[in-house]
Amino acid sequence: PRNTRRGDAGALVVAGLDVRDIAAEFGTPVYVLDEDDLRSRCRDFRAAFPNEDVYYAGKAFLCRAVVRMIAEEGMFLDVCSGGELAVALAGGMPPERIGFHGNNKSVAELRRALDAGVGRIIVDSFAEIDRLTALARERGVRPRVLLRVTVGVEAHTHEFIATAHEDQKFGFSLAGGAAITAALRILDEDVLELRGLHSHIGSQIFDTSGFEVSARRVLTLQAQIRDARGVELPELDLGGGFGIAYTTQDNPSTPEELAKRLRKIVDSECAAERLAVPHLSIEPGRAIVGPAVFTLYEVGTVKSVLIGTGNDPADGRRAYVSVDGGMSDNIRTALYDASYSATLASRASVAEPVLARVVGKHCESGDIVVKDEFLPADVQPGDLVAVPGTGAYCRSMASNYNHVPRPPVVAVRNGQARLIVRRETEEDLLALDVE
Ligand code: LLP
Numbered sequence: 001p002r003n004t005r006r007g008d009a010g011a012l013v014v015a016g017l018d019v020r021d022i023a024a025e026f027g028t029p030v031y032v033l034d035e036d037d038l039r040s041r042c043r044d045f046r047a048a049f050p051n052e053d054v055y056y057a058g059k060a061f062l063c064r065a066v067v068r069m070i071a072e073e074g075m076f077l078d079v080c081s082g083g084e085l086a087v088a089l090a091g092g093m094p095p096e097r098i099g100f101h102g103n104n105k106s107v108a109e110l111r112r113a114l115d116a117g118v119g120r121i122i123v124d125s126f127a128e129i130d131r132l133t134a135l136a137r138e139r140g141v142r143p144r145v146l147l148r149v150t151v152g153v154e155a156h157t158h159e160f161i162a163t164a165h166e167d168q169k170f171g172f173s174l175a176g177g178a179a180i181t182a183a184l185r186i187l188d189e190d191v192l193e194l195r196g197l198h199s200h201i202g203s204q205i206f207d208t209s210g211f212e213v214s215a216r217r218v219l220t221l222q223a224q225i226r227d228a229r230g231v232e233l234p235e236l237d238l239g240g241g242f243g244i245a246y247t248t249q250d251n252p253s254t255p256e257e258l259a260k261r262l263r264k265i266v267d268s269e270c271a272a273e274r275l276a277v278p279h280l281s282i283e284p285g286r287a288i289v290g291p292a293v294f295t296l297y298e299v300g301t302v303k304s305v306l307i308g309t310g311n312d313p314a315d316g317r318r319a320y321v322s323v324d325g326g327m328s329d330n331i332r333t334a335l336y337d338a339s340y341s342a343t344l345a346s347r348a349s350v351a352e353p354v355l356a357r358v359v360g361k362h363c364e365s366g367d368i369v370v371k372d373e374f375l376p377a378d379v380q381p382g383d384l385v386a387v388p389g390t391g392a393y394c395r396s397m398a399s400n401y402n403h404v405p406r407p408p409v410v411a412v413r414n415g416q417a418r419l420i421v422r423r424e425t426e427e428d429l430l431a432l433d434v435e
Contacts, residue, residue, distance in 0.1 A: 001034030001292050001388070010348020012386055016415035019296055019345045023384055026410050027423065028298040029325035031395050035069065035413040037292040038391075042073035045284060048255035055099050057240045057285025058084045060392035065411060065420035066289070067091025076119070078240075078283045082109040089116055099146070099237075099283075103169050107131055114139050122146045122198050122237075124171055126178075129185060129192070136191040145186060146198040146237055147172060149179045149221060151214040153201045171199075174217055183225050196278060197222060200239025203286065206252060211238060212265045219266070223273035232276055238262060240283035244290045246389045247339050252287070286392035293391030295330065295407070296345060297323035297369075299383040300361065319356040321379055326360010327367040328401045330387070330394045334366045342370040346384035349376035358385060362402050395421070403429055 007013035011020055015034055022032060045054045055076040058067075062084055068091050070077065077093050079085045080101040088098055096119040102109070103124045110132055113121060123129055123145045136143055148171035172179040186194040197218045201210050215238060226232050243252045253261075262280070270277045301322045308315035321342075332338040342358045353374035360367040369387055379385070398406045405424035410417050 001032075001037040001294060002040060003034050003036055004294075006348070012343070012345040012384075014294075015412040017412050017417055019384055019386065022410060022412070022417055023296055023298065023346075025417065026408055026419065028296055028384065029323070029329055029407040030296050030423075031293050031329075031390060031407055031409045031421075032296055033066075033289075033293045033391065033409055033411045033420070035292075035411045038066070038289060039069060039073055041288045041292065042070055042075050045255045045282075045288065046074055048259040049280070049282060052259075052279070053097075053281035055237075055240075055281060055283040056288050057283045058088060059396060060285030061289045061293075061394075061396045061409075062087050063409065063421045064091040067093050070288070071097070075288075076281070078285070082106070082112055085109070085113060085116065085118070095119065099281075101148075103171075105131075107135065110135050111139070114141055114143055117141075118143075120144050120146050120195065122148050123182070123186065124148045126182065126185075129182065129189070133189050133191055142191050142193050144193045144195045146196050146235065147179065147183055147186065147194065148198045148200075149174060149218050151199050151201065151217040153210045153214050153217075174221060179221055180224055180228070183221070184228060187225075187229055187231065194233060196233040196235030196237065198237040198239065200283065201241060203241045204243045205241045206243040206250070208253060208258065208261050211241075211258075211262060214238070215262065215265045216269050219269040219273055219275065222275055222278070226275065232278075234278055235281065236266070236278040237281040237283065240285050240287070242284050242287040244286055244389065244392075247341050249339075255287075258282075290389055290392035293394075293409075294386045294388040295325065295369075295390045295394065297325055297358075297385050297387070299379060299381055299385055300324055301381060302379055316355065319354050319375065319377075319379065321356050321358050321375060321385065322361060323358060323369065323385055324361060325404070325407060326362045326369060327364075328360070328362060328399050328404045329407050330369050330390055331397050331399065332393060333368050333371060335397075340370045340387050340389060342373045342375065342385050342387050344376055344379060344383060345386035349378055351376040351378035353377070358387065361404070400424070400429055405429060 003015045055078040056070045057078045076097040095117040098118040099120040100113045101122045150171035150173045172182045303320045354377045356375040358370035408423040409421040
């Protein structure tokens with residue numbers, strides 16, 4: 001996070017608080033959210049996209065307190081389930097600033113979204129057009145919808161988080177004409193108001209050429225719709241997916257750079273197609289909350305393990321530093337082969353750095369939080385280790401594997417720490433067993 005430094009005895013200090021005090025008060029593992037960092041990232045995006053709507057993608061991390069923060073910062077909010085919608089409303093997000101996503105929204109979810117008056121419903125299938133039409137008639141409302149378009153872009157990211165190539169579940173394909181058919185059908189439906197097109201090509205993307213190709217292709221569709229029906233859709237949502245730096249190897253674009261590039265391609269494509277420039281929106285999740293959080297763990301055991309057979313002089317050793325959480329609070333390393341870094345947080349050390357792997361307490365060898373990191377050779381039980389960049393898709397994808405209760409989230413600001421999501425307890429877990 002932005003507001004970290006090293007304080008007394010080399011311990012990490014965030015927003016004026018020593019991590020040792022945070023650990024003493026809230027226990028470990030704990031997700032520590034630097035609130036000013038989160039807010040400043042909202043402001044950076046809003047400043048770079050002043051005439052656009054910036055939807056925070058709530059799937060990255062959502063709780064009532066964060067909804068309040070982003071609402072105060074003038075953000076919009078993307079939700080993709082009834083549960084996320086419930087948190088958004090409970091946190092006080094004005095419904096007209098909510099966009100409701102999902103490839104398989106249930107009738108109950110759609111009804112709830114209509115009754116709440118969400119601002120946009122992002123329609124994802126023909127079946128959904130039918131459901132929504134019937135519900136809108138039943139409720140006597142005329143929802144504003146965007147059409148999720150599959151633009152056929154191969155985003156350079158992990159296969160599980162790329163979403164715009166043809167062979168996957170989201171949206172209406174351009175290829176084969178599903179997208180234009182869907183758009184015309186919605187336009188013919190008097191109870192639905194088609195506001196625009198939507199595309200999202202994937203997540204943790206650094207190469208902005210994917211966004212450019214995608215913008216070009218949706219605007220070509222926009223021109224086809226105009227040619228077919230004489231209407232120009234007033235809005236265009238280019239989705240999220242902007243990459244962040246997990247390690248020093250990553251080099252993300254700033255919001256200003258993104259804004260400049262996206263606007264340039266939209267402007268030139270609109271000029272080429274003789275279209276009015278639509279009102280733009282984007283949906284960053286990771287780029288807002290990812291860097292604002294670190295996970296604080298306590299070291300339990302440390303083992304030095306031989307790499308290889310030990311017969312080769314080049315064979316080295318690796319320190320396995322076990323912490324009190326693991327794949328239940330950060331599944332991303334195991335699931336996406338994601339890279340993180342780690343740092344000794346409770347003190348300084350002059351010991352030589354050794355190759356280390358930060359692992360969890362779960363019953364499988366894939367339970368790795370940080371694959372490769374150099375940590376001081378004297379890391380020992382009781383030390384605190386911080387893993388930065390865990391704001392996005394860590395707490396929100398956390399599990400209770402091995403009946404490990406999920407960690408709390410503590411927001412820190414101006415020397416004050418406040419619990420915004422409490423730690424789960426064993427009683428919470430047992431409470432689900434009915435016999
Ligand atoms: N908009 C839509 C329609 C999305 O599906 C997503 C992410 C976003 C926006 C936000 O993407 P972001 O800016 O956060 O990259 N669990 C995976 C990421 C899945 C992303 C799903 N959709 C991970 O841990 O990397």
